[in-house]
Amino acid sequence: MKLLDEGQLLRIYIGESDTYEKIPLYEWLVIEAKKQGLAGATVFRGIMGFGANSRIHTSKILRLSFDLPIIVDIVDSPDRIQNFLASVGDVIHSGLVILENTRVHLYRNNVQP
Template sequence: MIMEIPKEAVLLRVFIGEDDRDGNRPLYEAIVLKARELHLAGATVLRGAMGFGHSSRLHTAKILRLSEDLPLIIEIVDSEEKINAFLPTLDGLMTSGLVTLEKVKVLQYGPPAKS
């Protein structure tokens, strides 16, 4: 199945911690797998070296400390319609975290067009 993204799309960003769970599996994994199941164009998980959130507790990956609940960002870009349809599913998976949406312009998706 070839996925198409319109030139005007929406970027969904989900900010969570590495220790956040959905049952027995990591929350980031549950979100990405659900996005794939619902045929969203793609998802990427980014791991932060340092951050803090609502609790103001600092999470860091300093050499002398084991990583402690490092920040993760999940980015998904697709049409506004498909992202909006995914939001109730995301809400059902999350118990805390931050979710943002912004309009983006897609310049290229997939291999370049043949001339």
């Protein structure tokens, strides 16, 4: 897949314990992005954070949280990102979703022709 120079970054902040259809929400989002043919997705697990409820989530051993912050990043063209967001927006019940315009400098795999 070739990406245009001008792309969009979709960043979804959710909690580790968020689920959809009995699987982790972050996993469902990545699988759905793959099904829709988006260029790629990456999930990051945070070690500390807080959101709209102002409750701190941390991985510190004395304050062990089972709901650590999760960030799902997806990059593709603005049209494809908008279509994806329209199809998954109702599934995200709590969290934060942001969009950023971005320039794609390199997108390739290591498979030799």
